[in-house]
Amino acid sequence: MFKKIISLFLIGATMFMLIGCTQKGELPDHDRPEVTPTGGPVGARERLPRPERTDPIASIGSGSMSDSVVYMAQDAGIYGSLVIQSDKAVGRFEQKDPEDKLEFTINIAHEGFYNLEFVVQTHGGFKSNYLTINNEPAGEFTADSDSGFSQSIVRRIHFDAGTHTVAITSHWGWISIYSLTVVEEAGLDFSFFEVPIELVNPNADDNALGLMSFLAMQYGQFFISGQQSQGDWRRNHGLFGGEAQHIYEITGKRPALIGLDFIDYTPSRQAFGASSFETEAALEAWENNAIVTFCWHWGAPTPYITGTWYRAFYTDHSQRGFFKKIMDGNDPEGYQMLLDDIDVIAEQLAILRDAGVPILWRPLHEASGGWFWWGTDREGYLELWKIMFERLTYHHNMTNLIWVWNGQHKDWYPGDEYVDIIGEDIYTTPYDYSSKSSRFFEAAEYTDAKKIIVLSENGELFDPDLAMRDGARWGYWCVWNGEFTTTEQHTTNEMLIHVYNHRFVLTLEDLPDLKTFPIYID
Numbered sequence: 001m002f003k004k005i006i007s008l009f010l011i012g013a014t015m016f017m018l019i020g021c022t023q024k025g026e027l028p029d030h031d032r033p034e035v036t037p038t039g040g041p042v043g044a045r046e047r048l049p050r051p052e053r054t055d056p057i058a059s060i061g062s063g064s065m066s067d068s069v070v071y072m073a074q075d076a077g078i079y080g081s082l083v084i085q086s087d088k089a090v091g092r093f094e095q096k097d098p099e100d101k102l103e104f105t106i107n108i109a110h111e112g113f114y115n116l117e118f119v120v121q122t123h124g125g126f127k128s129n130y131l132t133i134n135n136e137p138a139g140e141f142t143a144d145s146d147s148g149f150s151q152s153i154v155r156r157i158h159f160d161a162g163t164h165t166v167a168i169t170s171h172w173g174w175i176s177i178y179s180l181t182v183v184e185e186a187g188l189d190f191s192f193f194e195v196p197i198e199l200v201n202p203n204a205d206d207n208a209l210g211l212m213s214f215l216a217m218q219y220g221q222f223f224i225s226g227q228q229s230q231g232d233w234r235r236n237h238g239l240f241g242g243e244a245q246h247i248y249e250i251t252g253k254r255p256a257l258i259g260l261d262f263i264d265y266t267p268s269r270q271a272f273g274a275s276s277f278e279t280e281a282a283l284e285a286w287e288n289n290a291i292v293t294f295c296w297h298w299g300a301p302t303p304y305i306t307g308t309w310y311r312a313f314y315t316d317h318s319q320r321g322f323f324k325k326i327m328d329g330n331d332p333e334g335y336q337m338l339l340d341d342i343d344v345i346a347e348q349l350a351i352l353r354d355a356g357v358p359i360l361w362r363p364l365h366e367a368s369g370g371w372f373w374w375g376t377d378r379e380g381y382l383e384l385w386k387i388m389f390e391r392l393t394y395h396h397n398m399t400n401l402i403w404v405w406n407g408q409h410k411d412w413y414p415g416d417e418y419v420d421i422i423g424e425d426i427y428t429t430p431y432d433y434s435s436k437s438s439r440f441f442e443a444a445e446y447t448d449a450k451k452i453i454v455l456s457e458n459g460e461l462f463d464p465d466l467a468m469r470d471g472a473r474w475g476y477w478c479v480w481n482g483e484f485t486t487t488e489q490h491t492t493n494e495m496l497i498h499v500y501n502h503r504f505v506l507t508l509e510d511l512p513d514l515k516t517f518p519i520y521i522d
Contacts, residue, residue, distance in 0.1 A: 045206040046518040050197065055190040056221050056504065057468055068117075068183040069106070076180075077103035080170070089121065089149070091176030093129060093168070103167040104180050108159040113185040113470070116154040116166060119178040121145050126368065126409065130169045130429060133157065137432030140439060141168050144409070149178055155441040156185050156470055188471045193220025195450045197520055199420055200389075205399035206519060208358040211291065212402055212420070213520045214512070215475055219452050222506050223464055224291065224476035225499070226257030227485060228457070230278060238281030239290050239508075243485040250493050253500045254508040257360075258285045259457075259478040262345050263297040263313070271302055272309045279348045286357040289511055293360035293404065293456075293478060296345060300373050301337040318373045327380030342388055346396040353400040356515070361401040362456055363388060366425055368409035378412060385414040406456050410446040421475070422446060423456025430490045433463040437472035459484050461491045464502040 073090040080099030082090050093100045108114070118141070126144040130137065131154060143152040168177065197216045199208060218224065229244040231237025238244065239258050248254050263269065264276035282292045299309070300318035307317030326334040352359055364385055367375035374381055385405075392398040406423040407413060424443045426436050436455070443453045455462075455477040467473060484490050500507055 045210055045516065048518045048520055050520040050522050051217075053190075053194070053217070053221065068181050071104045071106060071180045071182070073102060073104075073177045073179055077101070077105070077167075079103070085176060087176075087178070089176040089178040091121075091174075092123060093170040093173030093175050097170060097173075100170040100173065101167050102177055103165055106164050106166055106180075106182050108161055108164060108182075110161045111159065113156045113158055113188075115183045115185050116157060117181040117183055118143070118152045118154070118168075119149050119181075120152045121149045121176045121178075123174040123176070127172050127175050129171045129173060129175065131438070132165075132167045132169060133159075134164055135167075136434070137429045138434045139428055139432065139436045140171075140426065142439075142442070143175055149176075153442075154438040156188070156437045156472070158466075158470055190220060192444075192450075192471075193473060195219060195452050197522055200403055200417055201393050201399065201401065203393075203397070203399050204401075205353070205358075207356050207515070208400050208402055209519045210517045211358040211360075211514060214514060214517050215402075215421075215452055217520065218506065219475050220473045222504050223467070223474060223502075224257055225255045225505055225507050226259060226291075226293070226476050226478035227255040228259035228261075228478055228481040229255075229281075230259065230261045230263075230481060231281065235277050237278065239285040239288055241281075243479075243481050246486050247496065247500070251497055251500045255290070256506050256508050256511055257291040257293060257476050257478060258282075259293050259295070259481075261295050261297055262348060263299070265345060265348055266296075266299040267341055267344055268299045268302040268305060268312060269310065274310070279351055282352055282357055282359070283355055286352075286355070286514075288508075289514055290508055291360065291476075291511075291514070292352075292357060293362060295362045295365055298341065298363075298372075298374065301334065301341065303337075304334070304373075313372055315371055315373050315376055321376070323373050324377040324380050327377060327383055338384070339387075339391065342391055343396070346392055346398065349392065349398050349401070350396065353398060356400075358400045358402060360404050360421070362404040362406050362423060365406040365423075365456070367407045368412045381407070381412060382414050386418060389414075389418050404454070404456060413446045416447055416449045416451075419447075419451065421452045421454055423454045425457035426455060427457075427459035427480075430460065431492065431495075432460050433466065433491075433495060435462050435467035435470040435472040436474075437467075437470040440472035440474065454478075459490050461495055461499050463495070464499060464504050468504055 074084045074088050079101040081097045082100050084090055090102050120143045122143050122145050128140050128142045131139055131141040195216050197213050199212055227243050229237055229242040231242050236242045244254055260278045260281055264274040285292050297313040299312040304319040304322040305312040306319050311317040325331045364374050367381045402420045404421045404423045405419040422443050424439050426439055440453055452475040454475040457480050458477055479485055
């Protein structure tokens with residue numbers, strides 16, 4: 001992943017000094033704002049008053065409002081196997097039929113940001129399908145309304161004045177759409193990005209607080225580049241291997257953030273001979289000033305594996321209903337196995353804590369999808385999240401964790417007191433470089449509290465120009481590994497170069513010394 005050159009955050013009039021240094025292999029295409037903290041030379045974890053910040057592009061929205069316009073689905077373009085139903089809705093989008101498309105033609109009076117408010121019913125729970133604007137990919141359209149028709153909103157889509165097409169195409173189908181209402185959105189104030197710096201662990205150490213200060217100060221002004229670059233038994237991973245090295249060879253830059261996985265420390269996997277070096281990769285990354293995030297593809301304990309052992313984090317490779325049985329109190333031995341597994345991962349987290357490495361900790365991810373065993377029971381999941389938080393925070397004294405929740409649905413949110421950062425995982429169609437603004441603002445509404453919103457996993461990169469314009473200013477992204485990075489099947493090398501040389505994107509070279517970055521006080 002990539003390298004760049006910035007340093008910290010300038011305050012007030014000096015916020016946008018320009019970097020004049022170009023490194024070997026760097027491909028500059030425009031000026032980049034430099035950022036530096038106030039207060040003179042930075043000592044180890046200096047405490048400073050929180051500085052004021054400004055919007056780097058001055059305006060995020062039109063600030064004006066106009067009357068809404070309703071478009072009926074039965075009057076739209078209907079393609080593939082879609083039909084007009086007896087209730088005048090159009091459905092039912094089958095996953096197996098890629099020709100299914102419902103296309104509205106809308107008229108926009110003047111340039112601005114608009115919400116697309118669909119009246120929709122899902123068949124079989126949560127559903128996600130593709131959205132296209134003027135035949136260009138524009139992210140996802142999601143809905144969850146089994147009991148009847150309800151409103152599902154795609155937020156803050158930018159339109160120029162004139163005629164446009166808005167289409168839904170099948171992906172994870174089985175929905176019926178009744179209508180589309182187009183409503184102009186008011187401007188977004190930059191205060192939206194002023195988030196608290198305090199962490200949910202009251203005993204968080206200075207390294208975690210310093211990293212959170214950095215994340216909060218860049219939020220809304222810069223994107224932090226990230227890449228999943230795990231290797232496990234292959235040892236081809238981390239900041240100087242795997243996907244990160246591949247991107248460096250293309251761009252001459254490395255990512256600011258490295259994604260790793262505790263998957264092969266899981267006891268049930270180690271029982272089958274798995275081994276891992278991800279902790280060493282994290283130590284190496286932090287020593288070289290990179291940010292580290294960890295997920296944990298938690299393989300089910302051995303007695304509950306019914307399929308392939310190395311896929312036992314998936315629901316269909318573990319015993320049906322075992323998680324609910326444990327969390328309902330009907331399997332004390334299973335409950336102890338879960339605690340034992342958490343304790344094993346705590347050993348690795350302790351190594352990192354003692355070495356001063358703060359971790360963006362993203363456990364129990366994508367729960368609402370149901371494809372992982374911890375997502376097979378909502379109440380059990382919420383309890384397990386809190387158990388893990390309490391056990392790691394107070395029993396094991398993990399002071400170095402910043403808790404990143406990635407449940408993907410507001411009903412799975414465990415509460416503000418257990419979450420520092422909200423993450424969304426988004427995989428769309430190849431070469432979809434849209435800002436994914438709908439998911440960004442949907443995630444922001446999981447809670448009334450202000451939290452940093454990040455793209456904790458993604459398949460395709462987004463165009464920073466579009467994301468800055470749309471206000472979808474993801475705190476960081478982390479492209480998944482394998483073909484999403486090592487081939488051009490999802491993002492072209494041309495787009496990689498554009499993104500990692502963008503003036504609003506921070507790569508490794510742009511980072512200040514994270515070991516001494518000041519802790520800002522609200």
